[in-house]
Amino acid sequence: MEEAGRAVAAAVHEGIPQGTVLILAGSGANGADALVAARRLHAWGRAVRVLAQPSRHPLHRANWARLEAVGLPAEVLSPSRLEEALRSSPAAAVDGLLGTGFRPPVRPELGELIDLLNAARSRPGANFRVISIDLPSGIEAARATLPETYVQADLTVALGGPKPALIYGPAAHAAGRVQVVGLGIPESWTEVHALAVRPGDREVAGLLPVRFPDAHKGDAGRVWIVGGHPGTVGAPVLAGLGALRAGAGLVTLYSREQGVAALAVNQAPELMARILPDLGELAVDVAAGKRPDALALGMGLGPDAARLAQAALAWKLPTVIDADALQPELRGAGHEQVVWTPHPGEAARMLGVKTGEIVADPLSAARELQRQYGGVVVLKGGPSTVATPAGLLVPRGGHPGMASAGMGDTLCGVIAALLAQGLSAPHAALCGVRLHSRAGELAGAKHGYGLSASDLSAELGAAWQALVNSAAQNCYPEP
């Protein structure tokens, strides 16, 4: 608590070095953190005013007494007192009202305080910022929903690690910038209690395939993409482009739709295409020993995608199942080399719940999908969530411009390419999502929000190099 309060005080002092700081302390430990922050700021010579809810919490009471001992008595928090304090134009307000102990809905008396704080912050010409401790008050730590009443923060100082609500929208929109303070919590504890792991670029780069000078296309893997239907001929072509740009040696598109072949040759003559009126014929090839190193199936494939997926899963190949093939009848059909890539709507269909429930709690949804379908699940979003049999991973990065058609098809091709180059399903999913988001960042820097899936594909090579470079930078410390 002392370290938490110090970190909050430091964040305020560094970010808003002048002016009065208004401290709002709730009745729990979150409020006690706020009282510690007040004492620290006071000791550093800052003008501080403390409005606090009385509490039976021992550490809260102890820190209330400490404030009195240093000549900074806390005043009892009330709407009228808050209104008066906000009219005196503080430079900053520290929101220590509710933290991880919050249980919705916000009680009326606290809701009134939150409304007063938000109104003052958004008043025209207002020049004060709100710093929330651990979570913006009114936001539930593990739910990514935006309730009716919550504090809109400019900065959230997350204690011990980011809570899910600070990572997934729309709840994350309430947090402002997020600054994580480790508090010196031992790794041994976080390894057991953390809900998910967020690997950095150095870890991801260390998992990418290494290509030797004498490599040839056979070494880089053969990928089959099975998809396309009238009106969706672009999906398998985008997946094929993603696979090529992620290092696959040979990429063949299989479809019933002639338009896929025409588009492929136009977009990338490197893509091979076979048009089969009956895609079931692929089983004959496989039985005859003609097998790819990895398969991606489902994008734009149409109504019988699940039946074809069921057959393909029996081949026990490294396989990405996407889009039209993501159906409840495939529950339990996954094997350890399968990667399922649903977006929230497809995940809702697979779990038989509403899409809003998936968006509200992506970690639980991804974990449940992996339990029911096996293999590895990439629950797509900003950020995406990777569920493996060993736990949850939340890769970093991305760009808002990635919210456009074809991004998912491209991601499937990238993951299939990494599977074909020998990565395990968990590693192919993690590296594929991060390569894809890193390419999105590079494409976003060039095209802004108007970037397309083709723009992203074109940046995959540079993204790969950027990840490798970031690892190299971190590996060899400055002399």
Ligand SMILES: NC(=O)C1=CN([C@@H]2O[C@H](COP(=O)(O)OP(=O)(O)OC[C@H]3O[C@@H](n4cnc5c(N)ncnc54)[C@H](O)[C@@H]3O)[C@@H](O)[C@H]2O)[C@H](O)CC1
């Ligand atoms: N390692 C860490 O993460 C640390 C976290 N710390 C801080 O502790 C809080 C959690 O403290 P806790 O006492 O459990 O709960 P809160 O302070 O968040 O709130 C409880 C307080 O709020 C009241 N309350 C609950 N729900 C509502 C509601 N719907 N409406 C109104 N009031 C509500 C309840 O009555 C309690 O009095 C964590 O966030 C961190 O800030 C440690 O201090 C440092 C280590």
